[in-house]
Amino acid sequence: MARDVQLLEKGFSPGKALGLFAKAHPLSGGIASFVGKVRPDGDVKVLELVSYEHLTLPGMETLANMVEGRWPLDGLLIHHRTGYLRPGAAIVLVAAAARHRRDAFEAVDFAMDHLKSRSWFWKREKRSDGWHWIEPREQDHEDASRWDI
Amino acid sequence: MAVTVVFIGKLADLAGQGEREVTAPLEWADLAGVLGEDLASALDNDRTKIAVNGAVLADKRSLRAQDGDEVALLPPVSGG
Numbered sequence: 001m002a003r004d005v006q007l008l009e010k011g012f013s014p015g016k017a018l019g020l021f022a023k024a025h026p027l028s029g030g031i032a033s034f035v036g037k038v039r040p041d042g043d044v045k046v047l048e049l050v051s052y053e054h055l056t057l058p059g060m061e062t063l064a065n066m067v068e069g070r071w072p073l074d075g076l077l078i079h080h081r082t083g084y085l086r087p088g089a090a091i092v093l094v095a096a097a098a099r100h101r102r103d104a105f106e107a108v109d110f111a112m113d114h115l116k117s118r119s120w121f122w123k124r125e126k127r128s129d130g131w132h133w134i135e136p137r138e139q140d141h142e143d144a145s146r147w148d149i
Numbered sequence: 150m151a152v153t154v155v156f157i158g159k160l161a162d163l164a165g166q167g168e169r170e171v172t173a174p175l176e177w178a179d180l181a182g183v184l185g186e187d188l189a190s191a192l193d194n195d196r197t198k199i200a201v202n203g204a205v206l207a208d209k210r211s212l213r214a215q216d217g218d219e220v221a222l223l224p225p226v227s228g229g
Contacts, residue, residue: 054202055221117228136228137228
């Protein structure tokens with residue numbers, strides 16, 4: 001299975017990455033993907049995603065191992081930003097190529113729930129009154145618990 | 150000889166810096182004295198974790214860092 005897991009320090013094009021991923025898996029029956037973006041709401045001017053080199057990317061690799069262990073995939077892509085992002089910018093792209101669609105959908109859903117609740121990222125937002133750290137959301141933990149993780 | 154303590158996220162704000170060199174060895178019981186009360190009380194939160202050289206401690210109170218180790222203080226993750 002082809003795996004492409006990256007922690008990106010600069011802006012990226014999910015469309016381009018997905019196009020290359022599709023090209024790399026011509027024999028897969030289906031490709032499911034998810035793109036997460038900085039929500040352009042409120043007065044958030046900048047989002048900073050903080051990562052820690054000894055944990056964040058290794059944790060994403062461990063997640064990829066878990067996904068591969070659960071679903072028969074032809075390919076798995078996880079690209080995640082770190083650093084400063086503007087509203088509307090892409091934060092994450094997850095894509096799974098599989099023989100059958102259900103495996104691809106579920107693999108992406110699982111990976112996103114895990115990334116939202118268990119991955120090693122810390123976020124803060126710059127609003128008009130300064131920087132604010134973002135606390136974990138209960139909903140994200142509930143989403144992850146759907147999968148027994 | 151030294152242990153590098155890395156402060157992540159809001160713990161870096163509390164510490165006023167991203168990392169600090171402290172005298173080795175470094176154990177849980179030393180942290181309040183070395184880091185100050187504000188950081189020590191943040192570390193008491195069950196969801197604040199400690200990693201040594203990239204390995205998260207199952208029991209942070211078992212911390213025993215030696216010369217050359219990197220100790221990271223990790224607040225609850227906010228999610229990607």
